[in-house]
Amino acid sequence: MPTPVTKAIFPVAGLGTRFLPATKSVPKEIMTLVDRPLIQYAIDEARAAGIEEFIFVTARGKSALEDYFDHSPELERALEDKGKAELLDALRDTYMESGQIAYIRQHKALGLGDAVRCARRLIGDEPFAVILPDDVIAAEEPCLKQMVEAHAETGGSLVAAMEVPTEKTSAYGILDVESEEGAAVKVRGMVEKPKAEDAPSNLAVIGRYILSPAVMDHLDNTDKGAGGEIQLTDAIAREIELGAPVHGFRFKGQRYDCGSKAGFLQATVAFGLDRPDLRDELRAFLTEIISVQTAAE
Numbered sequence: 001m002p003t004p005v006t007k008a009i010f011p012v013a014g015l016g017t018r019f020l021p022a023t024k025s026v027p028k029e030i031m032t033l034v035d036r037p038l039i040q041y042a043i044d045e046a047r048a049a050g051i052e053e054f055i056f057v058t059a060r061g062k063s064a065l066e067d068y069f070d071h072s073p074e075l076e077r078a079l080e081d082k083g084k085a086e087l088l089d090a091l092r093d094t095y096m097e098s099g100q101i102a103y104i105r106q107h108k109a110l111g112l113g114d115a116v117r118c119a120r121r122l123i124g125d126e127p128f129a130v131i132l133p134d135d136v137i138a139a140e141e142p143c144l145k146q147m148v149e150a151h152a153e154t155g156g157s158l159v160a161a162m163e164v165p166t167e168k169t170s171a172y173g174i175l176d177v178e179s180e181e182g183a184a185v186k187v188r189g190m191v192e193k194p195k196a197e198d199a200p201s202n203l204a205v206i207g208r209y210i211l212s213p214a215v216m217d218h219l220d221n222t223d224k225g226a227g228g229e230i231q232l233t234d235a236i237a238r239e240i241e242l243g244a245p246v247h248g249f250r251f252k253g254q255r256y257d258c259g260s261k262a263g264f265l266q267a268t269v270a271f272g273l274d275r276p277d278l279r280d281e282l283r284a285f286l287t288e289i290i291s292v293q294t295a296a297e
């Protein structure tokens with residue numbers, strides 16, 4: 001039985017250039033989907049999966065993120081005085097206990113692999129999760145929970161995977177599949193951002209990982225790869241070369257790429273339509289605006 005996964009790394013040190021100028025002063029991970037910042041969705045998913053230690057890899061200009069997890073006694077008192085129990089619950093959901101949370105600085109945005117490597121000393125010799133908060137996954141059973149359960153069977157490293165259209169492979173790490181084992185697929189190779197003609201499949205890695213601690217060692221010996229960045233994919237590929245088990249995991253759920261403008265808008269609409277308090281008004285508005293636009297075309 002593999003060691004249980006209790007630690008998660010949240011790399012949040014990227015520059016977020018696709019959302020400039022907003023990200024000049026607001027970290028991407030604090031941007032709001034309906035009424036909660038992206039990071040809150042990631043934390044809730046991790047908690048549901050049994051994660052107990054939350055490690056944030058941050059950077060200059062991200063202090064709003066650290067403030068977000070602080071307790072806010074004044075706000076709490078004001079809500080208590082007004083008897084706003086529901087809002088108080090929502091506020092308390094954001095709190096993280098001091099011993100549960102750690103912040104590490106990535107001094108230069110050298111890539112996701114480098115960001116993960118920054119958390120090395122806090123991980124030690126245990127498997128660990130990595131969650132990219134800009135990938136938001138709507139699922140009946142939270143994606144990381146599905147993965148923790150699958151990892152108890154597969155051990156080794158497990159990466160969340162989904163089919164993408166062939167013309168989009170150059171935006172993802174792509175799996176070279178050896179065999180299908182139910183929701184898990186055994187992987188014999190991984191390539192970061194291949195052109196469509198070079199892609200070994202159209203099964204793409206998205207922002208949820210459970211990794212063997214050996215991946216940290218490989219990151220120490222990983223040079224810059226695709227895009228001039230230190231790539232997590234390259235370190236996982238090294239694990240495969242050494243014969244260690246690496247699986248892709250076809251999760252159940254809908255993933256939204258909230259690191260892109262189109263993905264963020266789609267998520268906003270989908271999450272809005274999923275909310276009983278907003279659904280009717282939003283649906284009526286969408287129907288109306290689409291019919292007006294269609295008539296104008």
Ligand code: UTP
Nearest residue numbers: 011012013014015016017018109110111112115
């Ligand atoms: P992205 O590839 O989305 O990059 O990073 P980015 O910098 O956040 O955004 P763009 O492309 O400039 O718009 C994927 C995840 O990896 C983290 C990001 O914070 C995001 O959660 N990351 C990326 C780091 O923590 N450090 C890095 O050096 C690069």
